[in-house]
Amino acid sequence: MRSKNIHRRAIVFIIALVIVSGALPARAADNSKPSAWAAAGVSRAISLGLVPESLQKHYTEAIRRADFCACAVRVYEIASGNTINMRMAFRDTNDVNVQKMGGLGVINGKGGGLFAPNDRLTRQEAATILSRLMEKLNIPLITKPSGFADNTDIAGWALEAVGQMQATGIMNGMGNNQFKPLEPYSIEQAIITLLKVYDLAIEVKFEEIYDVAVPLAGFFDLDESSELKQLASELMDLVNAVRVNAGLQPLIAMELLNAASTIRAAECESLYSHTRPDGRRFDTVHEDLGITAAGRGENLDAGVDTAERVVQRWIGSPAHNECMMEPSWEKMGAGVHRGADGRLYWAMLFMA
Numbered sequence: 001m002r003s004k005n006i007h008r009r010a011i012v013f014i015i016a017l018v019i020v021s022g023a024l025p026a027r028a029a030d031n032s033k034p035s036a037w038a039a040a041g042v043s044r045a046i047s048l049g050l051v052p053e054s055l056q057k058h059y060t061e062a063i064r065r066a067d068f069c070a071c072a073v074r075v076y077e078i079a080s081g082n083t084i085n086m087r088m089a090f091r092d093t094n095d096v097n098v099q100k101m102g103g104l105g106v107i108n109g110k111g112g113g114l115f116a117p118n119d120r121l122t123r124q125e126a127a128t129i130l131s132r133l134m135e136k137l138n139i140p141l142i143t144k145p146s147g148f149a150d151n152t153d154i155a156g157w158a159l160e161a162v163g164q165m166q167a168t169g170i171m172n173g174m175g176n177n178q179f180k181p182l183e184p185y186s187i188e189q190a191i192i193t194l195l196k197v198y199d200l201a202i203e204v205k206f207e208e209i210y211d212v213a214v215p216l217a218g219f220f221d222l223d224e225s226s227e228l229k230q231l232a233s234e235l236m237d238l239v240n241a242v243r244v245n246a247g248l249q250p251l252i253a254m255e256l257l258n259a260a261s262t263i264r265a266a267e268c269e270s271l272y273s274h275t276r277p278d279g280r281r282f283d284t285v286h287e288d289l290g291i292t293a294a295g296r297g298e299n300l301d302a303g304v305d306t307a308e309r310v311v312q313r314w315i316g317s318p319a320h321n322e323c324m325m326e327p328s329w330e331k332m333g334a335g336v337h338r339g340a341d342g343r344l345y346w347a348m349l350f351m352a
Contacts, residue, residue: 026149034059038188045195049252050074062184068126070097072106072133075194077097078331079137079201081291081351093117106132116349121190124158126182127171129191131161134168137201142167148179155181170196201256205290232258232334234307235348239324239332242311243331248327257333257349260285264298264347272302272345285349293331295352297323302345310346328352 014265029148034042042059045051052070055063065190077083088102091113098115101107106129109115134141146154146163154162162179170193174180267277274282283296299320300311314320329350337345 005314011261013310031058031060032189034191037316038192040063041192041195045191045198047253048198048255049078050198051191055191059188059191060186062120063187063190064117065115065119065121066093066095066098066187067187068121068129068190069095069101069107071102071190071194072129073097075198075201076104076106076133076137078252078254079198079205081254081286081289081293083292083294089113090115090117095275101129104136106136120184121170122182123174123179123185124154124162126185126193127165127181128158130170130197131164134170134197134200137197139197139200139204146179146276148178149177150179150181153181153222154179165193168200193240211348213225228336228338231336231344232261235310235336235346236332237333237336237347238307238311242315243325246325248325249330251329251332251350254331254333254351255266256289256291257331257351258335259333260289260291260335261347262335262337262350263288263335263344264300264349265335268300268302268345268347269337269339269343272299273302274300286351291351293351295326295328295350297326297329299323299348299350300346304305304346305342305344307346317335323350324348326350326352 018263033039036269038059042051046056050071052067052074055071055099073084078161084100086103087096088100089110090098090102090109093115095117098107098117102109112261117324131141141164143160144167146159146166148154148162151159158181161169162181166173166179174183195197236251236253244250264276271277276282276284282298286293286296299314301313304310304313311324314324329352331351332348333351334346334348337347339345
């Protein structure tokens with residue numbers, strides 16, 4: 001009798017297992033890589049230093065509110081060149097990125113001094129944060145009524161921001177002209193939209209440069225040859241390789257510092273010096289572009305044709321090597337200029 005009961009239980013267990021197994025997908029979706037539509041943008045965002053390492057996986061999963069703040073802080077600080085020093089305290093988190101976004105005025109929590117850092121970010125929350133972040137980066141916002149079919153589902157506090165994100169092309173619908181405001185925002189969606197904000201911020205910065213400082217157009221050309229851009233990129237890669245090999249942190253490439261370095265490389269054609277042609281110090285180029293930093297450094301070279309040779313020369317020069325290997329540096333930029341006689345001028349700016 002006992003053996004029959006055991007046999008029956010075994011059959012029931014096997015049947016249940018088959019039923020449960022049939023309800024599962026044959027293979028779990030691989031979210032270790034971004035979706036095809038997001039792959040290129042995610043890769044570029046990572047190369048720009050906009051994505052914390054902890055978010056470089058599980059791309060199709062919902063992003064936490066605190067993690068979105070971490071990405072938003074990087075976008076603001078790298079695009080603007082300014083560190084957020086302001087803080088807002090919340091009762092339920094000590095996350096510095098949440099505090100920075102609060103201090104900047106981009107978030108204000110859920111009331112009662114709470115932020116709910118581990119909650120999944122909804123699409124309407126993302127739209128609101130993105131709108132405020134764009135304002136802080138001086139990006140013009142197009143205010144138009146939201147045109148989604150499910151407008152009535154969008155909270156009143158988010159409706160204007162959703163319309164702005166739709167009009168600016170930052171966020172789109174989810175099919176059938178539905179915005180689906182309460183659906184969670186995925187990690188890859190967050191990365192791509194924040195990359196769009198970053199690109200707009202850089203574009204605005206360049207427009208400000210050309211409007212206010214017209215002479216800079218003679219030094220920095222957005223259509224500069226791909227050859228020179230490639231050389232500058234190789235220089236940054238090699239410098240990072242040398243630093244990592246020595247146990248130092250790699251530096252984050254900053255596009256505004258690339259612009260500043262290109263300006264400095266061009267200036268060296270007329271005056272090869274850490275003093276600029278107008279008599280000012282080299283680091284006043286940061287001020288021209290609105291970049292603030294706790295520390296600044298510069299390495300120059302001229303007359304060599306490869307990035308490898310430049311780095312070799314810097315390693316062999318105590319002063320250049322000390323500057324290149326400074327532990328406190330966090331960001332860098334590189335620029336290469338070809339003079340009228342064909343000679344190459346190299347400049348690299350470092351920033352803490």
